[in-house]
Amino acid sequence: MLKLxxxxxxxxxxxxLTVLQACEKAGVEIPxxxxxxxxSIAGNCRMCLVEMEKSxxxxxxxxxxxxxxxxIKTNTSLVEKARKGVMEFLLANHPLDCPVCDQGGECDLQxxxxxxxxxxxxxxxxxxxxxxxxxxxxxxxxxxxxxxxxRCVRFATEVAGVPELGAIxxxxxxxxxxxxEQSMQSELSANVVDLCPVGALTSKPYVFEARPxxxxxxxxxxxxxxxxxxxxxxTYDWEVKRVLPIINxxxxxEWISDKxxxxxxxxxxxxxxxxxxxxxxxxxxxxxxxxYKIIKSKLENTSKEKVSGFVGDLTxxxxxxxxxxxxxxxxxxxxxESRSDNRYINISKRENYLFNSxxxxxxxxxxxxxxxxxxxxxxxxxxxxxxxxxxxNSTRIVSLNDCGDLTYPYESLDGQTKTIKEILDDxxxxxxEIESAKKPMIIIGESLLRLENxxxxxxxxxxxxxxxxxxxEDWNPLNVLSCDxxxxxxxxxxxxxxxxxxxxxxxxxxxxxxxxxxQDNLNFxxxxxxxxYQGSHGDKGAExxxxxxxxxxxxxxxxxxxxxxxxxxxxxxxxxxxxxxxxDWQIINELAEFMNNRKLFNDxxxxxxxxxxxxxxxxxxxxxxxxxxxxxxxxxxNLKIEIKDYYFSNVVAKSSKTMIECxxxxxxxxxTGTEG
Amino acid sequence: MSLRKPAKxxxxxxxxxxxxxxxxxxxxxxxxxxxxxxxxxxxxYIAQRQNNNWIPLAAMxxxxxFLDMPYIKVYEVATFYTMYNLSPVGKYFVxxxxxxxxxxxxxxxxxxxxxxxxxxxECELSSDKSCSWMEVECLGACVTAPMMQINDDYYEDLDxxxxxxxxxxxxxxxxxxxxxxxxxxxxxxxxxxxxxxxxKNA
Numbered sequence: 001m002l003k004l005x006x007x008x009x010x011x012x013x014x015x016x017l018t019v020l021q022a023c024e025k026a027g028v029e030i031p032x033x034x035x036x037x038x039x040s041i042a043g044n045c046r047m048c049l050v051e052m053e054k055s056x057x058x059x060x061x062x063x064x065x066x067x068x069x070x071x072i073k074t075n076t077s078l079v080e081k082a083r084k085g086v087m088e089f090l091l092a093n094h095p096l097d098c099p100v101c102d103q104g105g106e107c108d109l110q111x112x113x114x115x116x117x118x119x120x121x122x123x124x125x126x127x128x129x130x131x132x133x134x135x136x137x138x139x140x141x142x143x144x145x146x147x148x149x150x151r152c153v154r155f156a157t158e159v160a161g162v163p164e165l166g167a168i169x170x171x172x173x174x175x176x177x178x179x180x181e182q183s184m185q186s187e188l189s190a191n192v193v194d195l196c197p198v199g200a201l202t203s204k205p206y207v208f209e210a211r212p213x214x215x216x217x218x219x220x221x222x223x224x225x226x227x228x229x230x231x232x233x234x235t236y237d238w239e240v241k242r243v244l245p246i247i248n249x250x251x252x253x254e255w256i257s258d259k260x261x262x263x264x265x266x267x268x269x270x271x272x273x274x275x276x277x278x279x280x281x282x283x284x285x286x287x288x289x290x291x292y293k294i295i296k297s298k299l300e301n302t303s304k305e306k307v308s309g310f311v312g313d314l315t316x317x318x319x320x321x322x323x324x325x326x327x328x329x330x331x332x333x334x335x336x337e338s339r340s341d342n343r344y345i346n347i348s349k350r351e352n353y354l355f356n357s358x359x360x361x362x363x364x365x366x367x368x369x370x371x372x373x374x375x376x377x378x379x380x381x382x383x384x385x386x387x388x389x390x391x392x393n394s395t396r397i398v399s400l401n402d403c404g405d406l407t408y409p410y411e412s413l414d415g416q417t418k419t420i421k422e423i424l425d426d427x428x429x430x431x432x433e434i435e436s437a438k439k440p441m442i443i444i445g446e447s448l449l450r451l452e453n454x455x456x457x458x459x460x461x462x463x464x465x466x467x468x469x470x471x472x473e474d475w476n477p478l479n480v481l482s483c484d485x486x487x488x489x490x491x492x493x494x495x496x497x498x499x500x501x502x503x504x505x506x507x508x509x510x511x512x513x514x515x516x517x518x519q520d521n522l523n524f525x526x527x528x529x530x531x532x533y534q535g536s537h538g539d540k541g542a543e544x545x546x547x548x549x550x551x552x553x554x555x556x557x558x559x560x561x562x563x564x565x566x567x568x569x570x571x572x573x574x575x576x577x578x579x580x581x582x583x584d585w586q587i588i589n590e591l592a593e594f595m596n597n598r599k600l601f602n603d604x605x606x607x608x609x610x611x612x613x614x615x616x617x618x619x620x621x622x623x624x625x626x627x628x629x630x631x632x633x634x635x636x637x638n639l640k641i642e643i644k645d646y647y648f649s650n651v652v653a654k655s656s657k658t659m660i661e662c663x664x665x666x667x668x669x670x671x672t673g674t675e676g
Numbered sequence: 677m678s679l680r681k682p683a684k685x686x687x688x689x690x691x692x693x694x695x696x697x698x699x700x701x702x703x704x705x706x707x708x709x710x711x712x713x714x715x716x717x718x719x720x721y722i723a724q725r726q727n728n729n730w731i732p733l734a735a736m737x738x739x740x741x742f743l744d745m746p747y748i749k750v751y752e753v754a755t756f757y758t759m760y761n762l763s764p765v766g767k768y769f770v771x772x773x774x775x776x777x778x779x780x781x782x783x784x785x786x787x788x789x790x791x792x793x794x795x796x797x798e799c800e801l802s803s804d805k806s807c808s809w810m811e812v813e814c815l816g817a818c819v820t821a822p823m824m825q826i827n828d829d830y831y832e833d834l835d836x837x838x839x840x841x842x843x844x845x846x847x848x849x850x851x852x853x854x855x856x857x858x859x860x861x862x863x864x865x866x867x868x869x870x871x872x873x874x875x876k877n878a
Contacts (some may be wrong), residue, residue: 163746168755169680180733492803 004070016517019061019072020048027072031083031112033090033197034149035062038254039158045149047112049082058082083116090147092123093172094198101145103199105212109147130175135502136183138190138258138660139201146176146200159255160186161407176200183665186407187380187646189405190258194244203659206242211235216223218574219246221561223314223485223554224653227359227381228563229256233264233555233574240264240555242574250360251563252462256664257380259646259653264555267654269309270538272550273579283548287582292594293549295524298513298530299331299595308335308502308511311495312535313484313519314650316559318604319551319584320486320495321611323517325600330592333510337502338490340521343446344454345491349622352458353491355382355564356476357441363389367437370399370431371420371461372639373481376406377646379564382481383407398430403639417448418636420457424464435468438612444604447641456634482564483644485554489562516541517584518551520651526641534587536577537578537651550581553652557583558604560611568615682733690734692742698725700742702813711712713745716753720760729769729827730761758812766801768846770809771793771825777818781863782835787840790859793847807846819863820856829854 001012006026018041033045043063050061058078073079091113098104129405130143148167155178156165162185164178178184184192193203215234222229222243229252232244243264245256275291276283299307309327311320320338327336340347346352357365375383383406385440389395390408397410400419412426413419417577422428434440442461450456462478470477482488490496503509509527516522518535526544533545536553555574561570577583584588585607593599603606646667647659692700692787703718716739723735731754741752754760761769762817772790774783790809816825820832826837831842833856845852860866 157746164748166746166748166752168752170756179746179751 002066002068002153004066004068007075013066017066019050019059019064019066019070019248022066023050023061023072023074030061030074031116031148031527032062033108034151035058036151036195038152039151042150043152045147046086047083049079049086051076051078084118087113087117087123091117091121093649094147095127095144100140101199102202102207107199108197120497128172133177134181134183135178135201137665138204138262139184139193139202140207141201143175143200145198148174148176148196149197150176151195151197152176155192155195156184156186156578158391159384159387160188162186175272184668186386186593187259187376188255188256190261191245191255203242205265210236210241215241218299218572220555220574221569221571222256223561224259224650225255225379226482226485226487227251227379227566228485228561228567228569229260229381231256231260235575238575238578240267251254251378252381255381255384259659262658262662263653263656265658266537266652267553267555268652269657270536270655271578272536272542272548273581273602274550276548278546288590291549292591294547295591296595297533298323302512304331305332305335306512307333307515308506308513309337309515309517310519310522311336311338311486311490312516312520312541313486314554314652315486315490315518315584316554316557316561317489317493317586318559318607319517320490321493321614322585322600323608324493324495326588326592329600331593334497336495336496337497337501338486339503340519341450342501342503343449344458345449345496347494348495350492350619351476351478352568353480353482353488354566355479355481357479358565359385361439361475362441363392365389365395365439366393367433367440367443368395368397369434369440369442370397370403370410371442371444372400372444372448372641373444374403374406374641374643375481376403377643378445378481378483396433396452400639403641415639416636417451417453417457417639420461421634424460434470435568439475440470441479441480442477445481445641446483448639449480451637451639452641453634453637484650486565488564489560489601492562492566493611494619516545518651533583535651536581537655539651539654549577549587550577551587552577552581553585554575569598680758680762687732687734690723690727690732690738690739692722693726695724704743713743713749716743716745716750719743720750720754728767729762729765739831748860764801766805766807768807770807770843771812771815772809772816773813773815773821773823774811775814778821778823781821785824785836786834786839789836789843792861793840793843802847804847821859832856833858833860841859
């Protein structure tokens with residue numbers, strides 16, 4: 001520990017920290033533009049100048065390592081003069097167009113010039129003008145405002161792993177641009193909008209939409225992937241204007257993916273706002289009473305084995321739980337399923353479907369083996385962590401398949417499952433590496449679990465790791481990479497049926513009533529089934545439905561989600577559902593009341609406590625049950641990573657115009673062939 | 677000096693020829709393994725020499741791949757340094773020094789001559805595309821001011837007429853004799869030396 005003084009306050013800091021961090025520890029705020037906790041230090045904005053005893057000149061505190069016995073002063077007239085001078089230079093070429101700038105109200109330069117700037121300009125010359133740059137459909141540029149802090153350049157190079165941004169020219173002519181003004185090929189690209197301390201990079205879909213002080217801010221959870229990124233949803237009236245990240249060091253750090261950020265305009269389009277009934281192939285508006293009545297009579301006149309329910313990928317846990325209760329108690333069948341394919345899952349133990357090493361654990365791992373997973377598209381934020389781990393520890397990363405650019409170098413194997421078998425049989429060189437690795441990570445993608453030999457592979461992998469003593473108190477090397485926000489929550493709640501194959505039954509048209517809750521990924525040819533669709537968006541599920549129950553999207557109701565690590569987090573209501581649409585749990589509850597004259601739960605609190613109690617009970621009775629472990633026959637399969645189209649992976653994203661633009665931008669770039 | 681943009685007409689591809697490749701490999705070999713990116717400036721210069729004094733985008737891409745670094749990093753370096761030409765400058769690239777000593781000695785006359793003989797504006801190719809000129813900062817030959825540089829050679833002690841003669845020659849494809857045009861050898865004083873006259877071998 002180093003002892004130093006900041007404004008005569010004694011502070012102790014660890015070795016390797018900077019003067020700026022020491023000042024923060026002493027509770028002294030240092031203005032800065034280029035310095036950012038998560039990025040490398042550039043030291044080029046000079047805003048953080050402080051006075052150091054025995055130094056003839058002020059020092060840039062962000063770049064100066066703290067040292068024993070330093071005496072730092074931040075409240076002297078020298079520091080004040082230095083800040084004023086730096087600010088004057090920064091503003092020399094900065095247009096004072098705050099009234100028409102989207103950053104206005106949340107602009108570092110605006111705030112800091114209020115505190116540290118002078119109130120008039122001595123600069124009589126013309127200001128420089130910089131042409132706008134094309135950075136793709138998400139980032140609007142107004143490069144005249146740029147103060148060359150290079151945060152965006154460092155972010156793209158370090159965190160996103162796409163070194164496409166750079167500073168060209170020099171001196172007054174320096175400009176920040178992408179290589180030849182192509183759009184940035186990253187799923188994290190829009191984070192540069194948050195990083196930009198001025199209004200040079202602003203959000204294109206949000207341009208001139210609202211001012212930050214008019215927006216209602218709700219801190220909630222993202223559902224675009226299974227990571228459960230912490231987000232802040234900004235709403236104006238009922239409309240979700242934008243989504244911003246909030247810091248959660250254990251999950252998303254400070255970043256969110258572009259889909260998380262920009263799929264929110266999908267909440268405005270294709271919405272189901274009133275119940276519909278299909279008459280002669282055409283949907284007609286109906287009242288809630290009417291639709292409940294029809295569902296009641298249908299359910300009463302159908303034998304319960306012929307009723308099935310499917311829960312979708314964005315459904316919150318309350319809804320899944322009440323749906324399960326509805327089936328167990330009202331319909332009295334267990335024909336419910338949350339998977340949309342036949343992938344292998346053994347829910348008898350939680351570790352069989354969780355990302356056990358945890359997202360933070362990635363940074364400690366020394367060997368990462370990807371089996372049937374493409375984390376860049378399946379879990380973008382997690383991929384950024386793998387990259388971080390690679391940058392910090394040069395972690396060795398091996399993938400069974402060639403996944404293209406994952407933003408870090410990795411060794412790819414042949415994509416055959418016999419290679420996994422070789423590893424398990426100790427005949428592959430990786431077996432030794434896994435054995436000698438202290439903290440290996442095996443990341444199993446859903447694509448692997450869809451294989452016919454998934455059960456064999458999964459169980460043998462687990463046995464293999466057990467045999468090599470890789471499981472310990474603080475390390476579990478087995479990781480399942482779930483893709484959807486609802487996946488883990490549904491497994492925790494037991495919303496799946498391993499006794500019969502409901503998906504196959506559905507495809508062979510064995511059911512008479514099919515109840516879909518936000519489930520749009522089932523590809524089945526409809527025959528005579530009566531399909532009830534409850535959800536927020538008119539997509540595949542609603543298209544084939546006979547009755548549509550308008551539900552709420554993730555920003556319109558409180559609801560729990562469990563992320564892929566098994567962390568349960570609550571999403572909060574930021575807005576309200578459109579038209580007559582109701583919260584999902586309420587619909588099921590009312591339907592149950594309509595059928596039996598008894599609500600399943602009196603209110604949301606009762607539902608919540610019942611569900612949390614259920615989860616508690618489940619976690620207590622965890623015993624490994626492996627029904628038919630001794631499958632000896634193994635056939636080699638070609639493991640193909642099937643991932644959903646990144647920008648269209650769920651109904652919200654599919655309804656989003658921004659996501660369509662992103663997809664087009666990506667396609668255009670591919671077809672011109674200029675990328676390589 | 678404004679931001680230099682790459683030329684609109686770009687060749688499709690670029691590759692080092694045998695001698696450039698050898699030179700490039702020699703330079704890369706000077707750096708420790710994994711630090712080969714440090715050779716980027718030298719390689720850009722080699723590319724510029726090979727490609728008629730300018731660097732096309734294809735060459736930047738080629739160098740980026742050669743050194744295993746992102747395109748934008750090479751692009752940054754190439755746009756930062758003014759001595760890398762990003763658009764064609766012709767076979768004869770005339771750089772007229774207009775910094776103070778040359779300016780006092782009449783560098784603007786040289787500029788006039790260039791305007792008359794080569795092209796109206798600087799950084800613009802002559803009508804036969806063989807030649808272009810630009811004003812540059814001090815080339816370090818103040819003793820023989822005013823002067824200009826054509827490709828690798830200095831032409832010194834010029835005035836407007838002499839400049840025009842030189843430019844006529846290069847426009848005809850000849851290479852005029854470099855050096856002082858008032859008959860001086862190197863930087864010796866005109867009409868014998870004025871100082872240290874008592875020393876024989878000074």
